Amino acid sequence: MVIYQYPFRSKFEFGTKYGVKGEKWSCGYHCGIDLKSKNHGGDGLVYPIAPGVVESINAHGNSYGRHLCIRHNDGMVSLYAHLEFITVNRGQQVAFTTKLGREGTTGNSTGVHLHLELHQDKYKYPAKIDPRQWIEDHLKEVEDLxxxxxxxxxxxxxxxxxxxxxxxxxxxxxxxxxxxxxxxxxxxxxxxxxxxxxxx
Ligand SMILES: [Zn+2]
Incomplete structure (x- = not known):
């Protein structure tokens, strides 16, 4: 059983939810969740939502700004977008304690935040999973802890x-x-x- 956590270890707030409809997204809805740390009492440092391997860096278009994907052991792929900087390399193993970088406002972004997406098996736009729901469901399964x-x-x-x-x-x-x-x-x-x- 893979356990998931939120990508900030310091204070953060939730921004735009998954599924919100809008013209500014080419698929017609917000296919991830936004989280804000740096301007909300946190340090803005981004960590993986579960251990895994850095699958790609900046591979999915300029609108994500600086971004990376992590492949987890259960086949899920998480994407972290609009980063100010990235401190890991492609192919690197990451743990809950590995810093990935810091939230920023690179790419198609109106302010400092982290845009998080979750894909099943591989990156495919638009993401069909609500990462907040997924994380909440997998936080609760504590039998391995x-x-x-x-x-x-x-x-x-x-x-x-x-x-x-x-x-x-x-x-x-x-x-x-x-x-x-x-x-x-x-x-x-x-x-x-x-x-x-x-x-x-
Ligand atoms: Zn977003």
Whole structure:
């Protein structure tokens, strides 16, 4: 089972959704999703939505600007467009932790954002899959992930929570947890103590 993640590890917001109709797209609809990080509190660095191999770079036309495609083990191909720069090469193996480049506004773009498409088997315009739906469906299949019991401290009181351990990190669930509580998370490297401080 291939697990998918969103292509930003820092803060981001969703822009134009998949399937929105419009004249500006030659197929008549937006066949990917737009995500925005750099101007929305994130670092804009783009990561693969799943591990794979860089299949092509700038192979699908100028309107995508600087773009690349990654082939995943389940046969899916993801495309990342309008990048400011690209830091991988064709044929390179990429993991969740491999930086692909940074979101930009190259090609047919009106502002800094990442346009993400997902294709089955091979790139074929227009993409028939909603990447957000796909990622959401494949985030939930957690049987391959290690669930760890973590003790955290909420206002000084210990609380045991489930954390998903993946690629050497377990802050994914913790981040959700903090968001639900409207809290701030502090982690002490030395004592491995996690404090969650509720916002006043
Ligand atoms: Zn787009």
């Amino acid at each position: 290690e669930i760890k019991k973590l003790t955290v401290y909420v206002d000084g009181k210990p609380k045991v929570i489930d954390a998903v351990f993946q690629e050497g990190t377990n802050y994914i669930k913790l981040r959700d947890f903090a968001e639900v509580l409207g809290s701030q998370v502090k982690y002490d490297n030395v004592t491995e103590r996690i404090d969650i401080i509720k916002k006043k």
